[in-house]
Amino acid sequence: xxxxxxxxxxxxxxxxxxxxxxxxxxxxxxxxxxxxxxxxxxxxxxxxxxxxxxxxxxxxxxxxxxxxxxxxxxxxxxxxxxxxxxxxxxxxxxxxxxxxxxxxxxxxxxxxxxxxxxxxxxxxxxxxxxxxxxxxxxxxxxxxxxxxxxxxxxxxxxxxxxxxxxxxxxxxxxxxxxxxxxxxxxxxxxxxxxxxxxxxxxxxxxxxxxxxxxxxxxxxxxxxxxxxxx
Amino acid sequence: xxxxxxxxxxxxxxxxxxxxxxxxxxxxxxxxxxxxxxxxxxxxxxxxxxxxxxxxxxxxxxxxxxxxxxxxxxxxxxxxxxxxxxxxxxxxxxxxxxxxxxxxxxxxxxxxxxxxxxxxxxxxxxxxxxxxxxxxxxxxxxxxxxxxxxxxxxxxxxxxxxxxxxxxxxxxxxxxxxxxxxxxxxxxxxxxxxxxxxxxxxxxxxxxxxxxxxxxxxxxxxxxxxxxxxxxxxxxxxxxxxxxxxxxxxxxxxxxxxxxxxxxxxxxxxxxxxxxxxxxxxxxxxxxxxxxxxxxxxxxxxxxxxxxxxxxxxxxxxxxxxxxxxxxxxxxxxxxxxxxxxxxxxxxxxxxxxxxxxxxxxxxxxxxxxxxxxxxxxxxxxxxxxxxxxxxxxxxxxxxxxxxxxxxxxxxxxxxxxxxxxxxxxxxxxxxxxxxxxxxxxxxxxxxxxxxxxxxxxxxxxxxxxxxxxxxxxxxxxxxxxxxxxxxxxxxxxxxxxxxxxxxxxxxxxxxxxx
Numbered sequence: 001x002x003x004x005x006x007x008x009x010x011x012x013x014x015x016x017x018x019x020x021x022x023x024x025x026x027x028x029x030x031x032x033x034x035x036x037x038x039x040x041x042x043x044x045x046x047x048x049x050x051x052x053x054x055x056x057x058x059x060x061x062x063x064x065x066x067x068x069x070x071x072x073x074x075x076x077x078x079x080x081x082x083x084x085x086x087x088x089x090x091x092x093x094x095x096x097x098x099x100x101x102x103x104x105x106x107x108x109x110x111x112x113x114x115x116x117x118x119x120x121x122x123x124x125x126x127x128x129x130x131x132x133x134x135x136x137x138x139x140x141x142x143x144x145x146x147x148x149x150x151x152x153x154x155x156x157x158x159x160x161x162x163x164x165x166x167x168x169x170x171x172x173x174x175x176x177x178x179x180x181x182x183x184x185x186x187x188x189x190x191x192x193x194x195x196x197x198x199x200x201x202x203x204x205x206x207x208x209x210x211x212x213x214x215x216x217x218x219x220x221x222x223x224x225x226x227x228x229x230x
Numbered sequence: 231x232x233x234x235x236x237x238x239x240x241x242x243x244x245x246x247x248x249x250x251x252x253x254x255x256x257x258x259x260x261x262x263x264x265x266x267x268x269x270x271x272x273x274x275x276x277x278x279x280x281x282x283x284x285x286x287x288x289x290x291x292x293x294x295x296x297x298x299x300x301x302x303x304x305x306x307x308x309x310x311x312x313x314x315x316x317x318x319x320x321x322x323x324x325x326x327x328x329x330x331x332x333x334x335x336x337x338x339x340x341x342x343x344x345x346x347x348x349x350x351x352x353x354x355x356x357x358x359x360x361x362x363x364x365x366x367x368x369x370x371x372x373x374x375x376x377x378x379x380x381x382x383x384x385x386x387x388x389x390x391x392x393x394x395x396x397x398x399x400x401x402x403x404x405x406x407x408x409x410x411x412x413x414x415x416x417x418x419x420x421x422x423x424x425x426x427x428x429x430x431x432x433x434x435x436x437x438x439x440x441x442x443x444x445x446x447x448x449x450x451x452x453x454x455x456x457x458x459x460x461x462x463x464x465x466x467x468x469x470x471x472x473x474x475x476x477x478x479x480x481x482x483x484x485x486x487x488x489x490x491x492x493x494x495x496x497x498x499x500x501x502x503x504x505x506x507x508x509x510x511x512x513x514x515x516x517x518x519x520x521x522x523x524x525x526x527x528x529x530x531x532x533x534x535x536x537x538x539x540x541x542x543x544x545x546x547x548x549x550x551x552x553x554x555x556x557x558x559x560x561x562x563x564x565x566x567x568x569x570x571x572x573x574x575x576x577x578x579x580x581x582x583x584x585x586x587x588x589x590x591x592x593x594x595x596x597x598x599x600x601x602x603x604x605x606x607x608x609x610x611x612x613x614x615x616x617x618x619x620x621x622x623x624x625x626x627x628x629x630x631x632x633x634x635x636x637x638x639x640x641x642x643x644x645x646x647x648x649x650x651x652x653x654x655x656x657x658x659x660x661x662x663x664x665x666x667x668x669x670x671x672x673x674x675x676x677x678x679x680x681x682x683x684x685x686x687x688x689x690x691x692x693x694x695x696x697x698x699x700x701x702x703x704x705x706x707x708x709x710x711x712x713x714x715x716x717x718x719x720x721x722x723x724x725x726x727x728x729x730x731x732x733x734x735x736x737x738x739x740x741x742x743x744x745x
Binding site for chain 2: 047067068074075077083085099
């Protein structure tokens with residue numbers, strides 16, 4: 001269970017308040033007007049931003065003071081999810097061993113993960129030789145070998161076309177189901193939220209509201225969400 | 231972005247910056263304390279000050295004034311070899327001064343090509359020594375710089391402005407007044423200030439083409455009070471004067487080089503509708519090319535015939551120069567890379583400041599200070615080569631930082647969060663991400679540092695005894711002994727070594743650059 005306990009996150013001019021819990025294994029979309037603080041919220045959970053107040057707990061343990069890499073989570077950013085000068089295999093391997101060489105057993109884990117995301121035999125390629133969708137798959141393969149409890153997505157598929165984005169979200173949903181990972185996902189698109197997330201956090205008016213059931217929320221939106229959806 | 235966690239540690243860079251600041255400020259303090267203020271400035275010192283200012287003003291004016299038509303011609307004409315010519319404009323930066331001077335002597339000197347042509351018509355030869363020789367050499371070095379700065383400003387004028395002006399029916403002169411003159415008014419003060427500041431610290435040019443009571447710069451006067459009179463107090467006093475001048479000029483250059491832009495355009499390819507007179511543009515492009523290429527060609531031509539007349543001393547000096555350049559490059563990278571990383575973390579502007587301190591101090595001033603500091607403990611001459619390598623590295627530091635800082639910043643912003651989220655440690659980030667991503671910039675900075683150090687004729691002249699010499703110093707000594715053939719051969723060797731070192735380090739990096 002992820003708990004944001006009385007959190008206040010400052011970002012330049014505004015302070016975002018967040019006080020809610022997310023059940024382990026849940027898939028949660030984070031929606032709201034642009035500039036409302038969706039990414040700020042994710043960055044705070046991932047450890048790229050300090051909390052002004054409150055703390056973040058995972059399974060009852062505070063993780064607020066851990067460095068980003070020590071938190072029980074993996075994160076994909078809007079861009080720059082792969083190191084362009086490293087091969088596909090090296091990029092995925094960083095999920096297992098960020099600072100060293102792989103054992104042969106770990107080596108085969110990398111190959112298995114690449115096969116799972118549909119890229120068997122792509123080990124030696126460089127990211128520039130891959131399509132946008134294939135690059136996303138490599139990043140997901142790395143998430144797989146990282147074996148973290150939480151996955152944070154800050155719109156990593158935003159640059160893909162609608163069909164490809166849907167394909168990626170379906171792949172993410174499959175991987176989540178196989179591993180029991182909890183998902184927090186920023187999105188601009190209500191369709192994304194409906195597709196993959198059973199719950200939705202609305203970020204508006206300097207507040208991250210507690211998760212609500214996605215279908216009900218979008219079918220019967222509160223005023224701030226209605227203004228955003230238009 | 232990231233507000234606390236950073237994938238790189240700023241502390242090595244802060245340490246390096248502290249070392250650089252200690253070196254520069256320490257030598258300045260030594261100079262200030264040792265300065266013989268009681269002696270005051272004599273008439274010779276005032277003459278040196280006056281000459282320094284006059285030659286710097288004239289050099290700046292001529293360079294900038296000639297650069298305007300050349301840059302305008304380059305901006306509005308497209309022709310075969312244009313890119314090569316613009317690339318050539320960057321060459322004087324790493325061209326050893328002594329090589330250029332030999333080339334200029336070959337073209338403009340008493341026994342040079344132009345004098346030969348004049349004598350054919352029964353006219354007297356040109357006299358190159360003195361004020362006009364110094365200014366000529368400075369224009370040779372700074373006309374390309376001014377042209378590049380102006381060309382850049384010209385190309386930054388949005389294409390939309392020219393389209394609008396053409397639509398309004400502006401012809402050449404009206405277009406110049408409407409669009410180009412305001413740009414020049416904004417850019418030229420900065421160009422003038424930069425060249426003025428560069429020419430203030432001119433040493434090698436004044437050493438070879440100036441001299442005598444009427445053509446001595448302050449830098450040269452510092453050198454002379456060292457070598458002829460061994461009057462440390464006077465050298466220190468002159469250094470203090472020089473320091474005040476360069477610091478003021480550097481501040482002025484920084485101040486003037488700011489300014490508002492032209493507003494944003496949509497980056498359309500610039501197309502000009504004012505034809506102007508093609509003949510005039512052609513003239514300026516050809517004249518500028520000849521002015522730059524003829525002296526270089528002269529070095530190659532006379533150097534080839536001198537190659538077999540070089541004494542063994544030249545080869546020993548060449549080896550010394552290569553070693554000094556290698557050491558200087560290594561020192562530079564050990565300072566600049568950590569400093570660039572510290573600046574990239576965004577919180578250590580003080581590091582950047584210490585990096586540009588080198589611009590305000592001249593090599594001879596730092597050299598004088600080091601001489602004063604070292605003398606109580608060791609024989610400064612014995613340390614001539616290490617000191618030269620160190621001072622060369624500090625002088626190259628501002629340029630290296632300008633190359634490395636944006637790249638380091640880019641790598642940290644682009645890849646820092648991913649590395650942190652993967653729990654990559656700082657050592658691994660440095661080795662596996664930062665170094666490979668910054669390889670082209672590191673190679674470029676190393677190439678510049680090696681070429682600058684290889685061609686430097688500054689501190690080494692202060693410290694060296696007759697037994698020891700770098701190649702530029704050896705060339706100067708050969709010139710002094712009127713062994714012009716041998717000097718020409720050695721100059722060709724130095725040209726090849728400097729350009730070769732730059733090419734090897736910079737281009738080698740591009741060949742192996744990973745994408």
